[in-house]
Amino acid sequence: MSEYITGSFKVKVGLAQMLKGGVIMDVVTPEQAKIAEDAGAVAVMALERVPADIRKQGGVARMSDPELILKIMDAVSIPVMAKVRIGHFVEAQILEALGVDYIDESEVLTPADEEHHIDKHNFKVPFVCGARNLGEALRRIAEGAAMIRTKGEAGTGDVVEAVRHARTVLGEIRRLQSMADEEIYTFAKEIGAPLALVREVKELGRLPVVNFAAGGIATPADAALMMQLGVDGIFVGSGIFKSEDPPKRAAAIVKAVTHFNDAEILAEVSKGLGEPMRGQQVEDLPEEARLAGRGW
Amino acid sequence: MNHAPNLIPPEKAPPPRDEFTVGVLALQGSFWEHEVMLRRLGVAVREVRLPADLNGLAGLIIPGGESTTIGKLAVAFGLLEPLRAFGREHAIWGTCAGAIFLSRDARRSQPLLGLMNITVERNAFGRQIASFEADIPVPALKTVAPADERPFRAVFIRAPLIETVTPPAEVLATLDDGRIVAAQQGHLLATAFHPELTDDTRFHRYFLHLAGWSAAAAP
Numbered sequence: 001m002s003e004y005i006t007g008s009f010k011v012k013v014g015l016a017q018m019l020k021g022g023v024i025m026d027v028v029t030p031e032q033a034k035i036a037e038d039a040g041a042v043a044v045m046a047l048e049r050v051p052a053d054i055r056k057q058g059g060v061a062r063m064s065d066p067e068l069i070l071k072i073m074d075a076v077s078i079p080v081m082a083k084v085r086i087g088h089f090v091e092a093q094i095l096e097a098l099g100v101d102y103i104d105e106s107e108v109l110t111p112a113d114e115e116h117h118i119d120k121h122n123f124k125v126p127f128v129c130g131a132r133n134l135g136e137a138l139r140r141i142a143e144g145a146a147m148i149r150t151k152g153e154a155g156t157g158d159v160v161e162a163v164r165h166a167r168t169v170l171g172e173i174r175r176l177q178s179m180a181d182e183e184i185y186t187f188a189k190e191i192g193a194p195l196a197l198v199r200e201v202k203e204l205g206r207l208p209v210v211n212f213a214a215g216g217i218a219t220p221a222d223a224a225l226m227m228q229l230g231v232d233g234i235f236v237g238s239g240i241f242k243s244e245d246p247p248k249r250a251a252a253i254v255k256a257v258t259h260f261n262d263a264e265i266l267a268e269v270s271k272g273l274g275e276p277m278r279g280q281q282v283e284d285l286p287e288e289a290r291l292a293g294r295g296w
Numbered sequence: 297m298n299h300a301p302n303l304i305p306p307e308k309a310p311p312p313r314d315e316f317t318v319g320v321l322a323l324q325g326s327f328w329e330h331e332v333m334l335r336r337l338g339v340a341v342r343e344v345r346l347p348a349d350l351n352g353l354a355g356l357i358i359p360g361g362e363s364t365t366i367g368k369l370a371v372a373f374g375l376l377e378p379l380r381a382f383g384r385e386h387a388i389w390g391t392c393a394g395a396i397f398l399s400r401d402a403r404r405s406q407p408l409l410g411l412m413n414i415t416v417e418r419n420a421f422g423r424q425i426a427s428f429e430a431d432i433p434v435p436a437l438k439t440v441a442p443a444d445e446r447p448f449r450a451v452f453i454r455a456p457l458i459e460t461v462t463p464p465a466e467v468l469a470t471l472d473d474g475r476i477v478a479a480q481q482g483h484l485l486a487t488a489f490h491p492e493l494t495d496d497t498r499f500h501r502y503f504l505h506l507a508g509w510s511a512a513a514a515p
Contacts, residue, residue, distance in 0.1 A: 002447070002472060004428040011427040013300040014453045014493050018360045018392070021324040040368040042324060042361065077404070077418060078362055079454065101424035101454070124425045200299060208299030251372075258323050258369055259345060 007124030012146035015079065015101065015126060016210035019043055019233055023223065023254050024212070026050050026237040028068075030075035036240070039250030043079040043101070045235070046072040051108045051155030052238035052277065055289070061109040063091040066098055073099070081128070086295055087113025089122075096125045102147070103127045105140075107294035108154045108237075115296065120144030130214065132165045132292055134172035135191030138201070141209055142194045148207055150231070151292040152215015155238050157279025159216045159225065161292055166213055166229045176202050215292070218243070218276045220256030220269050227260035244274030301493050302329035316509055319344040319353040321379075323369040325361020325393060329492040333500045339509065347378040355387035355483075355507030358394030360453065360490050363418065366393055367407035376407060383411040387483040387507035395479075395486035396456050412481045413465040416488075420457035427453045434469045434478065440501040440513045449496060450477065450489035457488060483507070 005011075022042030027033040033044045048064040049057065063084050073080045079101035084091035086105055091112075095103050105118055107130050120127040121144035130151035131137035137148045150169070152162030172191070176198065179187060188198040200208050213226035214235035223234045234257050236250075243249045252269040259265040282290070318334055320327045322343035331341045334357075344350060356379075358366070370376055382388070383398075388411065390398040400410040402418055421428070431447035438444075448469075458476040461467050468485070469478035477488040483506045491499035505512035 002431045004430045006426060006428045008429055010301070010429060010451060010493065011424075011453060014451055014490065015424050015427065017300060017303075017326050017329060017493065018362070018453055020326065020328065020361075021322070022362060022365055037364060038368075040365045042365050073423075078364060079424065096425065099423045099425060126424065204299065204304045206303060208303075210300065210303075251368075254365065255369065255372060262345075 009146065012126035013209050016128070016147040019079070020210060021257060022233050023250075023257050024081065024233070024235045025240055025250060026235075027072060027241070030071045032241055032246070033072045033075045033080075035247050036250055037076045037078050039247055040254035041078060041250065042233070043081055044072065044076060045081045045083065045104065045237070046100075047083060050238040050241060051291070052157070052242050053155075054108060055155040063088070063094065063109070066094065069095070069098055069100060083109055084118070085109040085112040087111060087116050087118060089118045092118055092123060096123055100125065105129050105145075107151055107291050111294050117143050117295070128212070130292075130295060131169060133168045133191065134176070134201070135193045136295065137169055137207060137211075138191070138193035138197040141197060141207070145209065147210045147212065149212040149214040149235055151295070152213070152217070153282045153285070154215045154291055156216050156282050156285070157218040157239055157242070157277040158282045159218070159222045161282050162213050162215045162217060162226060163229065165215075165292075166226060166231055169207070169211070170230050173201055173206060177205055216282070218279060220252045220266060223253045224256045224260040224266055227257055233257065239277055242277035249273050249276070301495065302332040304332070316340065316354050317342055317352065318504070318507060319350060319356040321356060321358045321366070321394070323361075324365045325359040326391070326490065326492050327359045330357045330359050330391075330500075333492055333497060337497055337500060337504065338511070339504060345373065347374055350378055350382050353382075353386065354509070355389070355503065356382060357503070358388065358390040358397050359492065360392035360394065363393035363396040363402070364406050366397055370397075371407050376409065379409055380411060383409065383484060387485070387503060389485040389487070389503040389506075391487050391490050391492060392453065392455055395458070395488055398484060398486050402456075412479065412484050412486055413462040414458050414479050414481075414486060415460045416456045417459050418456050419454050421452060421455055424454055427455070430471065432469055432471060432477065434499075436468050436480070437498045437502055440505050441498050444498065448491070448498065449494050451493045452477075452489050455488045458486065
């Protein structure tokens, strides 16, 4: 009788590897989840409010009602993700008990711990975490994250922060690769990342887990831009269901991620999608309204 | 720290041994991981996103991913009929979502190639927390690795089961309890698990053997 091993790092990263080249969409109802699945989403993120509404309505943003999450899990056959507050390991225990497929320890919700993230090694369910730079990404991986995404600036429809974070992470990796071996000790100290992971990234020339873009992606062109910069796939939050024609826009973004290097197809799928989400320039947001600074 | 297998290409890919080129359907999923395995074996690889990309290929791998996504994209870009025609003449191997795509019935309405006489049940083991690794015997791998006695380390990610296998399709591998996880029908191959998430090249060499690659049994 051979042993079945569950919850290993290989199967945690393995699911993220199956999501590559795909689009993960925020949904707030089972109906939206169906629309996302029908449009070709590889997974959905089950939420009570999309980031644009969290931003507008204010207040404390927490894990969603388990009943809503379960209804969304029943509605679709694709993986379902859900968010917990940074450091709120009991919300994570609850989501694991519900059987969600991936947990996003997310800066979009109000942090529960201003010093510590969740020890994600303690869970069988895999975690994705946001990062603005290589040090932050590697700290999350050290804590057990099996997937990384850029933070971007959620709920704005402005891609500028996602670009900044992707360029920062990927640029730091390129810089690391050109360093002499004796230079990585100081580099690891400077970016606040474990030396062993820094060494691994230098050898691999990329993050040791799957790396998606998130935060402000609103059009097929935004999605293809992030793919051409070198990420493995895309999260779209408010960008779909805050637009005029969600099913059409969702399907167009899915096609744009597959054909991210084919400008003719990108032109074709970008036609006649109706109004994108209204959006908000990140530059106009006061410092305290920016979510990307949450997490340590 | 363990890292995700096959995210990284081999340092210096050996040059292709001949004109033999294998395609990997690159609509969505773990196509890169398959490409890394093929390059490690010295095989030339082409990503397939549009029907014209199939021209001249000796075989095709349909990777893991989300079968609904892959199916919808295949329909949107006119790939269903070209893939069916390709599979009547050439080797195709589907892993996980790819196996579902090759089947003739997945118990729900989604685009399928219907090339193999198998039916599948999607997410048969449950959700992600039930995803697992297990060692399984695959006697057919002896064809390409006669001296290798090891079981195959099978990685199941929200995996399907192959429910029925009807001739000319045959069972290739099962779990201890007899549940079917791999099947073959002539030059068509379906696995519910992901050899592309391991370092073991035996399944890839077995597929290349079906595709007519003369060096498949080379060490």
